Amino acid sequence: MNMDEYVLEMIENGKRMDGRKFEEFRKIEIVPNVIKNAEGSALVKFGETQVIVGVKLELGEPFEDTPNEGILVVNAEFSPLASPDFEAGPPGEDAIELARVVDRGIRSSRTIKMEELCIEPGKKVWCVYVDIHIINHKGNLLDVSALASLVALLNTKIPKIEGEKILRGEFEKNLPIQFKPINVSVCKIKDKFLIDPLLEEEEVIEARLSVCVREDGKICAIQKQDSGTLTLEEIEKMIKIAVEKSKEIRELI
């Protein structure tokens, strides 16, 4: 019996490979400030899936249409060390999609007070670089990466500047954060919904809905993933599950 059949059979019988309930997260571990040279960082684990996010602040010019706002750049690297399926080289479509979905969650939720990153309107602003590094891929990279990015931002400090020079290691204040959006991916297999999929479960899921929820219950981003379909009722149910579960994760930070 190959793995896919085994996973499917278990799920049909209401069980998961690691004994979890369908709406149960794996053991979540959050370690902030793991990278000394970054202005903010975090290591987050959901079971064996591990992601490190480092936040670096650089000086730059604002965009023309937002002269008073800082800039946010999110990038993800699926390093070959994390999985035999990751190849070295520039980010592929999965890494790009993950980075962009995490970016949209942070941006749409107005997590960072972008106007407070302005140093000289139209000339000088802080650029916040969020770099996501997958360390071990055992499923659910998106939720883990989104949480690690949020925790990293929560402990990011803005360095002091002297003219054009950034005084690394000396800090002025915390990065101005006003919201804590949480991303929960809900998966559909057969007619069951489960969260925090294992790598083996990801191979058999029909469709996945990733929902980013703010603490006031507002939804700030949705991304349907995988190549199956969803009915309107299923979408509604999955969003409800995501909103419920996001509260559990938010309590951990």
Added chain:
Amino acid sequence: MTGKSDVKLLVDGKRLDGRAPLELRPIEMKVDVVSRADGSAMVKFGNTIAIATAYGPRPLYPKHLQENRSGILRCRYNMAPFSTTDRKSPGPDRRSIELSKVIRLALEPAIFLEEFPKATIDVFVEIVQADGSTRVTAINAASLALATAGVPMRDLVTACSVGKINNTLILDLTGIEDNNSECDMAFAMMPGKEKVTLLQMDGLLTEEEIKNLIKIAKDACLKIYEMQKKAIKEKFK
């Protein structure tokens, strides 16, 4: 999308281009526009123009990409450098790469890939003029290209964009609405089966607003579906 609700996109209940909130732009659809391709179509939503071509099923190389039991679908979404107001430098950027993936996943569920093991169907979509809602226009065109190429499908795939501006829910966003909306959502489905194949949203909405937006999108897709069917039947009269 930064939700600048100070930008007046709605004046006296009318949008900047004169439309009502739930009104579609003028839509034009034509099939068989690229004779070299196995299937092709051009779709216009207002000023957004997409040209899609489908090739295949055809043999897939290199061999390690082949799936033994089913065919694969490959998709490339690209914006021409002259399609946007500021020239877009040619070649795939991160957005095009993500959209290529998202469009592929929107079309895949409709295709009977099991009927061509080891082969590939290649879909290329070029946005030659961009004024918002490019990915959904691309999906509508790609659907037509696939059907006219004779690819076996469960249904056509129909797509549209919905969103919220100045606190009002709207349908079929233009470029300026897209950039200044409080929320925008891309939606695609197989209308005959009522199955959703694409859902992307960013903005700030309550669960109730999302439910309403999805309903608006679904109703619009049913209208667009009729136009797609008509475009194909016109060609084969």
Added chain:
Amino acid sequence: MNEKREIVLPGEFLCEKRGKKVGPGTYFEGEKVFAKVLGIPKIGENEVSVIPLAGVYIPKVGDRVIGKIVSVEISGWMVDINSPYTAFLPLAEGVREFVDIYKIDISRYFDIDDVIFCVVSKVTKDKIVQVSMKSIGSRKLHGGVIIKINPNKVPRIIGRGGSMINLIKRKTGCEIYPGRNGYIWIKGENKSKAIEALLTIEKESHVIGLTEKIDKMLG
């Protein structure tokens, strides 16, 4: 047999299953049968199917096809049959007599670029295709040219009981072998006239009175 001239699209509802055979070009969900491809529906008492208007050639057992030899293997040949799937012609299906492959170079029977008129003898579910020269009418074709047309138009080119193809053969004096796979082999002095006729049929296959038009065209 109800053969509507109107076309159907993928996903269009055709009829209730009611014990009918769900034929090519269709699929069913529960008791409802839907079209799978763009084409002309045929809803009969015992079977429902859709004749495709477009699409590449997917080999079916029994199809007579024109093939081009693309490689000589150890005990057979790989044949291009205008499909995403290359066919294999086994030695025993290509040559009647016993051949000792250790003593003989089989390219003496069929070599690269040779053209054959053969039959699709087997297609596995993973689309491994085998052709055979054993049935009557199969032969190697010498000289001549091959044109490629939309495989879905070949039945129209052959015509009811061969009426169309025989008309062209008669009026142009050419030898013509139409492959169900869209490859058509033509030989003769008037082959350009024959080719013009064939391409016209491909383009105007849905036009009524096509046979008369072709008749007039060939003079």
